[in-house]
Amino acid sequence: MSVLPTLVGLLVLLDAGASACSAATDTISAGQVLAGDDRLVSNNSKFSLGFFRAPDGAAQSSTSPGPDTAPPSNKWYLGIWFTAVPNLTTVWVANGANPIMNAADSDLPELTVSADGDLVAVNQATKSIIWSAQSAQDTTKNTTTIAVLLNSGNLVLLDTSNSSAPRTLWQSFDHPTDTLLPSAKLGRDKVTGLNGRLVSKKSSINPSPGRYCFEVDPDVPQLVAKLCNSSITYWSTGAWNGKYFSNIPELSGNVPGFRLVFVDNAQEEYLQFNVTNEATVTRNMIDVTGQNKHQVWLDASQDWLTLYAAPKAQCDVYATCGPFTICSYNSIQICSCMKGFSVRSVIDWEHGDHSGGCVRDAPLDCTSNYTSQASSTDEFVSIPSIGLPDKGHSLKNVRSLADCSKACMNNCSCSAYSYGSQGCLVWQDGLLNAKLHQSIGTGAVSNGEILYLRLASRELQASGSNNRGVIIGVVTGACITALGLLVLAIVLIIRRNRTKNNIQGGGGGLVAFTYRELRSATKNFSEKLGQGGFGSVFKGHLRDSTGIAVKRLDGNFQGEKQFRAEVSSIGIIQHIYLVKLIGFCCEGDSRFLVYEHMPNRSLDTHLFKSNGMFLDWRTRYQIALGVARGLSYLHESCRDCIIHCDIKPENILLDASFLPKIADFGMAKFVGRDFSRVLTTMRGTKGYLAPEWISGTAITPKVDVYSYGMLLLELVSGRRNSGEEYTTPESSDGYRAVYFPMQAARELLKGDVKTLLDQKLCGDANLMEVERTCKVACWCIQDDEADRPTMGEVVQILEGVLDRDMPPLPRLLEKIFGRPHSMTN
Template sequence: MIHHLIFLCFCITPFLSLALAVDTISGNETLSGDRTLLSSGGGNFVLGFFHPGNSSRYYIGIWYRRVPTQTIVWVANREAPISDSNSAQLTVLNGNLVLLNESRSVIWSTGLNSTNSNNSNVVAVLLDDGNLVLRDGSGSGSNSSVGEYLWESFDHPDRTWLPGGKIAYDKRTQRRQLLTSWKNSEDPAPGLFSLELDPNGRQYIIRWNRTEQYWTSGSWNDHIFSLVPEMRLNYIYNFSYVDNVNESYFTYSLYNPSTISRFIMDVSGQVKMLSWDNRDWTLFWSQPRQQCEVYAYCGAFGTCGQTSMPFCNCLPGFRNKSDSDWSLGDFSGGCVRELDLQCESNRTNGRRDKFFARPNMGLPEHPQPLMVGSASECESACLDNCSCSAYAYDGNGCSLWNGELLNLQQLTEGVGNERTINIRLSASSSVFSGSKNNKGIIIGAIVGSIAVFLAILAIVMAIIWRRRRKTVSKSVEGSLVAFGYKDLQSATKNFSDKLGGGGFGSVFKGILPDSTVIAVKKLESINQGEKQFRTEVSTIGTIQHVNLVRLRGFCSEGSKKLLVYDHMENGSLDSHLFKAKEPKVLEWQKRYQIALGIARGLQYLHEKCRDCIIHCDIKPENILLDSEFCPKVADFGLAKLVGRDFSRVLTTMRGTRGYLAPEWISGVAITAKADVYSYGMVLFELVSGRRNSENSEDGKVKFFPSWAASVTIDGGDVLELLDPILDRSADVEEVLKICKVACWCIQDDENIRPSIGQVVQILEGLMDVNLPPVPRSLQVFVESQEHIVFFTESSSSGQSSSQTKSNTSSASSHSKPSTQSTN
């Protein structure tokens, strides 16, 4: 009776946005206009009509009640919108929940063959987990068990996977539930990207257009998916796998039920995990990590460039198929030709199509191989077939592509798999404009002539210079110069201008006869033979990255082992952070870019090299700054070069106390996560502008990471942590992000620390970071109010003008400090 009275009230006020006081639609009730249902229990979700963005189309959907920005989690009529919500009705009819349009035609239904229940008793109930269910109303109320549901929206997800839901594989019908993206931000119709369960591998996969698989989660190992390492950092949700005779599926729950969190299959083609932080949705992780790894993201004849914004652009001679779709983030329509091909026109005027060469491309899949002997034959084969859109020839063979070109990627030169593709265009295309082309030929001829003249002049000058200059190298191995010891002794004025020194050796400034300024490191304790040393140095010499110091050459004469680097004008990072006489203020934006650059350099060493290189001694003294303050990681690869044995006792270890991870003394194998720990300690010093450990006037040790973790995790004023010289002039969100990352990096358990690649994504803004737990070692330090030293040997390499100050590290929960040496 109460239900009917409430419903009658709503009929009297059709233009008010009202919510039914109940969570149920029974057989004699309808929902239309602005009327909504409120979920049972806590009222977490709302069901009603909505129109996305600026669209005039209406849909029945479910959204969060407590999130100010309307966030849709389920849509009923994705492919059948209505134009007038006041005339439409959502009601229970013949045992089904149906949506009737203005003409009272059924445009959406739950589609049940209701022979097992009394149709008059069927009701629709919105549960507090966001699940809309149909059940027999003669049961025990809206909280009936799942087994009594006749139908539920959790079995028919759209783009959102809520806690308690599942993306399953039905073994009886071989039906896969799909998590399918919206077409764009204003159209919930099914898009091209879908997530589904692969029951054979206990893994999830993402497909484009239900066909091309371009991502997999990796197999489930009862804890995480093997290719989603971010799950190690998870403290929000708990995954579980269910496999029975009827179906197999994953489901997840939240550790904290009050957390608002969801998975979505985004219009970007990435699956994302998002959490609400009372202000906005924050991204916890997304896969695939790089946008251009999404298959055909930019549509036909569109190119995806990971280093440019926007990611998608049309090939020369093409234009967007739909500007409105592209503005809404839907690039699936791709690009179309500005002019039809000559071969498609009835009036070719004797002209044939031409090809435009596009270098540094990741080529489309599914080429048609052709055995020809030259590039001209490859071009002719494509021209003779009007459906051929492009060709590529690399000397090993010819590849042709017919029809639309999909999944084109614009790569950075030097990545190793870039090729040149030749795109077929009409001869009348503006790309081959006559005036522009003739002008280009003239300019090219002039430039070419000048280039030839300069090349000849350069050769002559080089010959003269080579005859006059002193020979400073005896041989060249690859790109490295093998210097003679006497030549380096002369360049450094008998090693008189010392830049720094430490466990790996001392560094001296030098000047070559051609005025090139260098930094020469005299290595100590090198026990390798000549051949092995040259092999290891040659390996280091092939590693080049903008955030790694370039190795120019080496010297190996008996026991004399030296490395020659480029000299960095701005010295080492410690000279700018800790030296009082430094007149230049390292402003926050430079510090943030330095933090990002260090992470990128380490990512290259850890993830991009053929073999993972662990630095083992990350600290400000080993971060050098060029003339533009671009950070360069120095001394990489030296751990291997000096023959370090990680299994030796503590006193033989090289590194700097205060930056060494706890596993150095716990007896476990050293991994790249040891560098991550050291990097976290450097981040704290970038923020504070001082050493992490300092003695106070009362004799106690101040340990900055403890204070920083407390302020960060407890929601304090992070600008208080900032270097006083900056006078609180910094982006508070960036400071908070850096502090969060630092706290994650110094976790005692290396499995909880992020990879350095994840750190890069966070600092680049591609991944959000949540509040970390307080590392146990920091808690121990705060509780004991004393600093327990358990690292011994200190090294201070790099181009610093002074020795590294003694740094200490807090006790680890993995060890018993009282048993460690404190030399």
């Protein structure tokens, strides 16, 4: 037997501290209210119960948010957490799937014992009960009912009518969430049918129920980890032998200070563990990653000691990385996107939720011709030595690699195929549970199959050639026919059905709304979000409560046919850093575009206005990188090169997690698609215009690069590049006004970028990232577009994988705004 159990027992005993008495109450009686930041504290001070807030899925305490969490919003949860652990660590959440929403700080949620003797959480904004603990026993409820937070962390509802023998009417231990505490039972009551199981959280900061469950096996005396509401089991504890489970001998039943038991009789079947010292802070849990873990909190190191985590290899958790990913046993970052795919939600990944997986960077050239004459331009890329994804469909009559490839290519829904020991296998839609096998001995890779992944042809061409002219020509030529057919299909569908219709466009689905539907969704266009050069934007909600932003285009500058063609081409452009176009409306002279609604408004609100949120440096750098990735996609990965022409903070919208999304990226295409010629009408905004707009030279994607550089400087400084000038000490007797981008270039050359930081940051920023950002910005605003980097290069620089020398001062800016004498290095 390993010495680990003995060491663990000693650590548990040594780390256990004396419990402290608490002045806070542990009880709520009838008529009493727990609201807002009020809390119950167990008599031993080990556990606290109260409300905490989570900003759109990011759970944190309303009184002591963690250092890297977003500001609290109006989402409230009722939960129990460890008092001694600095970062909010919940052990039970009452309403994870149904947060309490309050309209204002004055409408704080309340917990109370009702007149009927039920424990209820009330949303004061709506005066509705969001959650309640009701007794399953047949008893008369009255004012003698109380709720108590016990020293074990168990919240109980007691009938105290008989003070000498109070009865338990309800207890949180019967309804666990993701954590099992000492003395609690994890299992099922064979008489009542009550089944207590652990359910993982959605992510490390989101208390909503996740996808993994840990529960007793009704057929074998063991516990299993599985996908909730599914028959798929990916790990088990092994059978109980009377002392421990066969697969986890680390938790032997005779560990000093720690006792594990498993009971299976005619009445119940459950797992239970206990500790000899009540002050020990310990937990058994199902982690957001799908692993079952047992941990002990060590005050000395202020960290959790993990006694065991199973399954030991994260890749053994079923579908841990989500669709279109590869799980690697040997990599520090276990989840990675397959070639041609990008992470669906960067924020979720950062907090351990990989279930969203990855999405295509470019849509497939999907064809409805399933014959041998299929004209799809898609290609396959091979991924060797891989554990094949689940749910592959076997094609029995296919007997060669070439025929297997053809069968997949001729099926529009086929996303990959493999031909090997199992014959011809094809996959449709998402690819789940693909694994990169472990190395064996000398480094040889264990036996795996070759997976052939279907990608748009330009994805492979872009990686094999730098000749963008050839690539664009080939792609454009291949798509002319498809776009023509697409326009025809749109017209036919709209004429046949004026209500919602799905328009298939390279894998993207747009909704054709009627004017009446949009008027209803926006309450007769009553809530105006803003106004731009192309029209006004209104907030609305669809029938399924989806938030939308409806843009009403001013002016009849397009015919119906041209408008529909433009909308269909924009509809297939989908990327994590671009605002998603949901649909459109085209009735008479009315033209509307319907986008997803961004709850945190535009970037300028938070940088320049008093009613915005404070953006720390980490968030600003995330925004800079996200916008760069979005522009790189528009310039380099779309079927047609799309030039935005108006990059500025007003056109950078922020989602619930402050993830940036570029808005209005299709409007430049509406007014002119041929950017190989000079545009006669200047487009853009003062302060972000590249010199070529004025000089009359040909417009290229480098105009967006210039605007992006100006945007970076505003992210750093928190102030407008245009408008008020930047003041700097010129001499001992006064200050001199200097154009800020010029000042930024000079300070960068001096190596003193800290002086450029927004004062609201109080110097709290990664100065290496600040210098990198300023350097990129100064390269982007160079006069000659040939000196500016591409947006793909900008992404690499910001990611730290590419570097450039120090940029020179922009000559045009120096001439217009600089000093009479030149600046030297």
